[in-house]
Amino acid sequence: MGWLDARDADEVTYDQLSGFEYNGRRIALMDRQRGIRKPAGMDAALAIRTTYTPPNKVPPYQDAIGPDGLQRYMYRGQDPDHAENRALRVAMRLRLPLMWFVGVREGLYQPIYPVFILGEEARQHRFALALDEMQRFVEPGAAMAEDTRRYVERVTKARLHQRVFRSQVMLAYDGSCAICELQQERLVDAAHIIEDGKPGGEPVVPNGMAMCKIHHAAYDAGILGVRPDLTLHIRQDILDTVDGPMLRHGLQEMHDRRLLVIPRSRASRPDLHRLERRYSEFLTAG
Ligand SMILES: [Zn+2]
Structure with a gap:
C-alpha cells in the first residue's frame, strides 16, 4: 500500500501489479485467473479484484450495498471452504487490510485501499467490507439509525462507486x-x-x-x-x-x-x- 501511495498515477496496470517486488522478491499482487489473491506462504488474502465492466453495463458491486450501507463482496463460487474464501476469512479474523483493484479499462485498475473484511454472510455467500476506518465500527446487518445508515452508504459510494466512476469518465474524456x-x-x-x-x-x-x-x-x-x-x-x-x-x-x-x-x-x-x-x-x- 505504501508502494501504491508513492506512485503518481491514480490507476495501476496489470503488469505493475503482477510484477510487484518486495525486498527483492516478486510477490504478484494480482493473478490472471483468480479474483482473490493469496500469495504462496501467506495465510490471508492480500488483494481482491473486480474485472472491468464496459461503460454501458452495471458493474457487479453496484447493487451490492447492504441494508447497513456497507459494501458486499461475493464469495469465489458457492463453497465457503474454497481456499480463496478461507483466505478472506483469515484476513477478517486477523483484521488485516486488503487492496481492492477495480477494473476501469482492460488491464487497468483503480486501487481502493485499505479495505477490511468486517463480517461474513454465509447464506448469501458474501462478505461485508469496510472501505474506511470509520466503517470498521459498523456491525454488519445490525439495526441502526437512519442517518447513520445514510452516512455509511455515502462513504461507500464516495470511496468506491464515485472513485471508479471518476476514473472511467476521465479515461473516456482524456x-x-x-x-x-x-x-x-x-x-x-x-x-x-x-x-x-x-x-x-x-x-x-x-x-x-x-x-x-x-x-x-x-x-x-x-x-x-x-x-x-x-x-x-x-x-x-x-x-x-x-x-x-x-x-x-x-x-x-x-x-x-x-x-x-x-x-x-x-x-x-x-x-x-x-x-x-x-x-x-x-x-x-x-
Ligand atoms: Zn470547462
Whole structure:
C-alpha cells in the first residue's frame, strides 16, 4: 500500500501489479485467473479484484450495498471452504487490510485501499467490507439509525462507486473538460447527467461527462444546459450580464457551441435519454 501511495498515477496496470517486488522478491499482487489473491506462504488474502465492466453495463458491486450501507463482496463460487474464501476469512479474523483493484479499462485498475473484511454472510455467500476506518465500527446487518445508515452508504459510494466512476469518465474524456478542454487534473470532475440516487443516476460512463469545476457548477446550477445534440445552451440572464473574462469566455461564448471533447467510443458517450431528461429540467427551471 505504501508502494501504491508513492506512485503518481491514480490507476495501476496489470503488469505493475503482477510484477510487484518486495525486498527483492516478486510477490504478484494480482493473478490472471483468480479474483482473490493469496500469495504462496501467506495465510490471508492480500488483494481482491473486480474485472472491468464496459461503460454501458452495471458493474457487479453496484447493487451490492447492504441494508447497513456497507459494501458486499461475493464469495469465489458457492463453497465457503474454497481456499480463496478461507483466505478472506483469515484476513477478517486477523483484521488485516486488503487492496481492492477495480477494473476501469482492460488491464487497468483503480486501487481502493485499505479495505477490511468486517463480517461474513454465509447464506448469501458474501462478505461485508469496510472501505474506511470509520466503517470498521459498523456491525454488519445490525439495526441502526437512519442517518447513520445514510452516512455509511455515502462513504461507500464516495470511496468506491464515485472513485471508479471518476476514473472511467476521465479515461473516456482524456482528462479534459468536455466543454472547454481544460486538462488540469485537480480542476476536472466527473459530472453526473442524472443525479446520484435518482432513477438513471447510476455512476456509469454514459451518465457522466468530464467537466472543469466552473462548468460542472454551472451545469448543476442550471446556468448551462447540454442539449441532446451535444450543443450548449447558456441561460438568457447570464447571456445578458456584463462581467469579466471568465463570464465572457468561459460561459457566454460557449452558447450554441458543440461539446469540444466527446469520447471516441460510442458506448462511452453521454446517453441521449439522460441528456433529454436533464435538458428538459434545465428548460423548466430556467
Ligand atoms: Zn470547462
